[in-house]
Structures are given as structure tokens and as C-alpha cells.
Amino acid sequence: MARIGILGGSFNPAHSAHRHISLEAQRRLGLDRVWWLVSPQNPLKPRAGMAPLAARLLRAREVARHPRIRVTALEQDLGTRYSADTAAALRRRYPQHDFIFLMGADNLVQFHRWKDWRALARTLPIAVMARPSYIGAARRAPAMGWLRRFVKKSEAARQWPEWSLPAIVFLRIPLDTLSATAIRARDPEWARRYLSTDEDQRPLDRP
């Protein structure tokens, strides 16, 4: 059984904090690998400004550069758009692996808006990585009204494959303030460097 952390994201663009939280998760949770799932389209984010998947994948591969991080477009391959469906499909496709779903604290704040979020929590354990400005908000997140009773002690985080589900653990890791929003603000055309064909050169705000 390999122990795999799943980090889903827009990666628009990928940056060093993604790598940082992946390596911290690997250390704290005893993971063999972290798989980055570069999402075709976050259902809650606008399509406008979302760079083409091909560019986001290329950039993610460049940023990850670590033998224990695998950059994938698995949601594209599986045909899933919602994380609950992705989690169920991963378990079906890879019964030989143990998976844990990783997210930054900002994502927990809006987790109650995700489709079938309780089903997701019943399918995979969840590890929430500390993120500046969101730590308190994550603990008070609307979804915590239900998830609170399933919180595990972070000292026991390595035991996650044995937890009964739902299970959620908060990991206090060294903070990193970087965000894709900040990168887009200073380099809105970042994706152009990763696109080659005329088709790929279409304006970034068109689907």
C-alpha cells in the first residue's frame, strides 16, 4: 500500500508554497508521494482568467521538481469535476493505495459549498495545512459544525491510514504567504510562456 497525498488545485499558476505544503505534508503524514491534481476548472471559480490546463500543467511540472511529487491531470482523465467524485474514482481506480486529501486552510472556509462535501469526508481523510490569515477562520468554518467531532490529534497524524472516516487533522506548518493571486497580479501573462500553438495562444479569459 503506498500512502498518497492528493493536492487538488487550480495551480493558476503553481508556486513554491504548493511545493512547500506538499513536502511538509509528506513529512508530517509519512507519505510516499503527493499527487498534484491540476483541475480542469474549479467549479466555484470563474472561467475568466483561468489559464489553459496545458499551461498550468507545464508550469506545475517545472515548480514541483521533486521525486515524491507527481503532477497529474487526473480529473481530466477520470472525467470528474467535483472533488467528491474524484475521491471516489481514485479509490476505485487505485485500490492498492491509501489516499489522504490535502487542502490549505482557505479551502476549508468554503468547504461547505463543495458538492457532496460530507461524502468526500466519508471517502478520504482530510489534512488541512495552515495558511496565513486563514488559520482561525478554518477552525470556525461552517463545515466544522459537522466536522468538529471528527478532528484527530496532529501528533497522531502518521496513523491516518488506520482512522475510521470521517477524519480531519490540522497541520501547523511553517507559514508561507505566497498565492497564485499575487503572482497573477504582477505577471498576468505568465501562461504565455508555456503555450506554443496558435490554438494555445487564445486569450486567457476564453474557455
Ligand SMILES: Nc1ncnc2c1ncn2[C@@H]1O[C@H](COP(=O)(O)OP(=O)(O)OP(=O)(O)O)[C@@H](O)[C@H]1O
Ligand atoms: N501559501 C499557501 N499556504 C497553504 N496552502 C496553500 C498556499 N497556497 C496554496 N495553498 C493550497 O494549495 C491548494 C491549491 O491552491 P491554488 O492552486 O488555488 O493556489 P492559490 O495560491 O490558493 O490560488 P489563488 O490565489 O488563485 O486562489 C489549495 O488547497 C490551497 O489552499
Ligand SMILES: O=C(O)c1ccc[n+]([C@@H]2O[C@H](COP(=O)([O-])O)[C@@H](O)[C@H]2O)c1
Ligand atoms: O467539489 C467541489 O464542489 C469543489 C469546489 C471548489 C473547489 N474544489 C476543489 O478544491 C481544490 C482546490 O481548488 P483551488 O481552485 O482553490 O486550487 C481543487 O481540487 C478543486 O477542484 C472542489
